Structure formats: structure tokens, C-alpha cells
Amino acid sequence: MYTHKILAAIAALAVAPATTWAQPRIVVETEVMNVGEVLYQQPRRVVFNITNRGADPLRISRIHPSCGCTTVEWPREDVAPGASTQIVATYDAQQLGSFQKELEVYTNAAPEPVYLTLQGRVVDHATDYTGTFPIDMGAVRLSTNVVEFDDVNRGDRPVAVVQVVNTSKGSYRPQLMHLPTYLSATYEPEQLAGGRVGRILLTLDSEKLKSYGLTQTSVYLARHMGDKVSAANEISVSALLLPDFSGMSIDDAHNAPQLTLSADSLDFSPLADKTKATQTLLLTNAGRRPLNIRSVQVYGKVLGVSLSNRVVAPGAQVKLKVSVNRKFEKLSKSRPRVLLISDDPQRPKTVINVKL
Numbered sequence: 001m002y003t004h005k006i007l008a009a010i011a012a013l014a015v016a017p018a019t020t021w022a023q024p025r026i027v028v029e030t031e032v033m034n035v036g037e038v039l040y041q042q043p044r045r046v047v048f049n050i051t052n053r054g055a056d057p058l059r060i061s062r063i064h065p066s067c068g069c070t071t072v073e074w075p076r077e078d079v080a081p082g083a084s085t086q087i088v089a090t091y092d093a094q095q096l097g098s099f100q101k102e103l104e105v106y107t108n109a110a111p112e113p114v115y116l117t118l119q120g121r122v123v124d125h126a127t128d129y130t131g132t133f134p135i136d137m138g139a140v141r142l143s144t145n146v147v148e149f150d151d152v153n154r155g156d157r158p159v160a161v162v163q164v165v166n167t168s169k170g171s172y173r174p175q176l177m178h179l180p181t182y183l184s185a186t187y188e189p190e191q192l193a194g195g196r197v198g199r200i201l202l203t204l205d206s207e208k209l210k211s212y213g214l215t216q217t218s219v220y221l222a223r224h225m226g227d228k229v230s231a232a233n234e235i236s237v238s239a240l241l242l243p244d245f246s247g248m249s250i251d252d253a254h255n256a257p258q259l260t261l262s263a264d265s266l267d268f269s270p271l272a273d274k275t276k277a278t279q280t281l282l283l284t285n286a287g288r289r290p291l292n293i294r295s296v297q298v299y300g301k302v303l304g305v306s307l308s309n310r311v312v313a314p315g316a317q318v319k320l321k322v323s324v325n326r327k328f329e330k331l332s333k334s335r336p337r338v339l340l341i342s343d344d345p346q347r348p349k350t351v352i353n354v355k356l
Contacts (some may be wrong), residue, residue, distance in 0.1 A: 257290060257312070262283075
């Protein structure tokens with residue numbers, strides 16, 4: 001009898017490490033982010049990069065900021081083992097002086113939260129614009145030169161904000177060039193005095209987007225009268241229009257196609273010494289009707305993609321090849337990703353993150 005108990009105890013100890021290992025594990029790239037100087041009433045956006053280093057999917061259940069001055073965005077879908085995602089915090093900068101704000105991040109990896117910290121100092125006049133306005137265009141600096149309208153539905157009119165500072169002593173009138181018909185811009189204020197901060201508001205008219213999936217373009221900020229278009233004043237703009245399944249019947253939803261991937265992310269960093277490299281993913285239709293891949297696109301010129309077949313029969317697999325050409329790496333402003341748009345109503349948009 002005692003022998004059986006001892007053997008049972010040994011067996012329990014033997015499986016304990018495996019049970020502990022077979023769990024999600026959240027790893028944060030930088031837990032404390034110091035953003036330096038932030039201009040008064042100019043909200044500051046901070047991105048925390050996280051990775052699931054465990055063996056099971058990671059789920060962020062909730063995030064509690066330490067005060068109402070900080071808003072948080074995070075992915076609602078599970079993070080696959082080995083995959084990465086982002087938590088985005090925005091501080092409203094409504095109070096002058098130093099600040100330290102914490103985020104309590106609750107996940108299925110552990111009962112206790114992970115703490116993320118946002119630090120900085122709100123000032124009424126900046127002495128260093130590099131932190132808040134990292135995009136240098138000469139006498140003009142921008143908060144970003146990448147604008148992304150994600151998860152847009154037909155009929156939406158989302159607005160993106162680009163902050164601009166005039167670092168010269170004279171006045172400046174911001175103006176965007178080469179706006180496509182689906183974009184419009186307003187400027188607050190229309191005339192910027194020297195050392196002052198303004199905003200460019202870009203509005204997307206989704207009714208004028210021609211097709212579902214990713215639409216990418218470039219617009220250009222005129223820095224002075226007669227300014228020309230160049231890479232130095234380029235702003236990359238992308239819009240992701242989702243398919244509409246609102247009219248789908250219950251029967252169609254029950255028998256719909258279902259897209260699954262062999263991995264949700266790719267890591268090319270071990271191949272950093274190669275100018276060109278390719279990796280392959282398997283795409284499977286686990287549903288009951290044929291799966292149609294409506295669009296296969298990439299963010300950034302550094303990536304290329306090919307799919308062996310755009311129509312996948314139930315139970316069938318196709319190969320998705322993703323290639324990297326590092327000679328274009330410096331030309332890519334957007335974070336490298338692959339985008340699939342399909343007629344899977346549960347997963348119309350699939351994003352594959354790519355680490356270079």
C-alpha cells in the first residue's frame with residue numbers, strides 16, 4: 001500500500017514540471033517606459049511589446065490603469081505560443097509636472113498581474129522635441145509619419161491625428177499634398193507660430209475605398225511654399241476595409257469556411273545575415289465550404305508573399321510563402337506584417353507578424 005503511494009507521488013512530481021511548462025508565459029520587452037518631455041495637453045501614446053513564451057495561447061483578460069488619465073488598448077484575441085502583440089497606453093497630459101502611471105495586466109498566465117509603467121514629465125514648452133516629435137522634416141517635426149486605419153467597416157469615417165511642431169521662429173502653414181479622394185485633411189490651427197504645436201486631422205471616407213483588404217498610399221507634407229515630393233516629407237497611410245457578413249444566414253454561418261494557420265508569426269532574425277530569405281506556412285480550411293482568400297497583401301516593401309491557391313477546399317491545405325528582401329528594409333516605414341482577407345466570417349482578417 002505504501003509502495004503504491006510512493007509511486008503515485010513520484011509520478012505526480014514527474015509530470016509537475018511538464019504541467020507547469022505547458023502554460024502561457026507573458027514576456028514584456030520593456031516594462032518601464034520613460035517618454036521624457038511631453039507637451040501640455042498633447043496626449044502621449046506608448047507601445048508595450050509583449051510575447052507569449054509559453055506553450056499555450058495567452059489571453060489578456062483585463063487591464064487596469066492607475067488613473068483615468070490613461071487609456072489602454074489591447075488585443076482581444078488569444079496570442080499564440082511564440083507570437084507577439086502590443087499593449088498601447090495613451091496618457092492625456094492634462095497636468096504639468098512629472099508623472100508615473102501603472103497598468104495592471106491580468107492574463108491567464110498567472111493569477112497575479114504584470115505591472116507596466118509609463119513615466120515622463122509634462123511641460124508647457126519643450127526644450128527637446130525628439131521624444132514627442134521623432135520625425136524630423138527640417139524646421140517641422142511630426143509625432144509620426146505612419147498612419148494606419150485598422151478594421152474599418154464600410155460607412156465608417158475614422159479620424160487619425162498627426163501632431164506637428166514648428167521649430168522655426170517664423171510662422172508656418174501645414175499642408176498635405178497628393179491626398180487621394182478617400183482622404184481629407186484639416187489643420188488645427190491653420191497657421192502655426194514659431195515653437196507652437198498643432199494637429200493634422202486625417203479623415204478616411206470608407207465609402208470611397210474601391211476594394212476590401214489593404215489600401216496603401218503616401219501623402220506629403222509641404223514644409224514651405226513650393227515644396228516638392230520626396231522621401232524626406234513622406235507620410236505613409238494605410239486603410240484596412242473588412243468584408244461585411246451582416247446579412248449571412250444561420251445556415252451559411254454554420255457551414256462557413258474556417259481558416260487556420262500553422263503559425264501566426266514568423267521570425268527571420270536568425271537569418272539576419274542573408275539578404276533574401278523565405279519561410280513557408282500551411283493554411284488549412286477546417287470549415288465545411290470552400291475558403292476563398294480574397295486578398296493577400298504585405299505591410300512594407302521588405303516583404304513578399306505568394307499563395308499556392310486562393311480557393312481552399314474543406315479539409316485541404318495550401319502553402320503560403322513569405323519572403324524577405326533586406327535591401328528594402330530601410331524603405332519600409334510600417335511594421336512588417338502579412339495580411340489575409342478571406343470569407344471566413346469568424347476570421348475575415350488574419351495578420352501574420354514578421355520579426356526581422
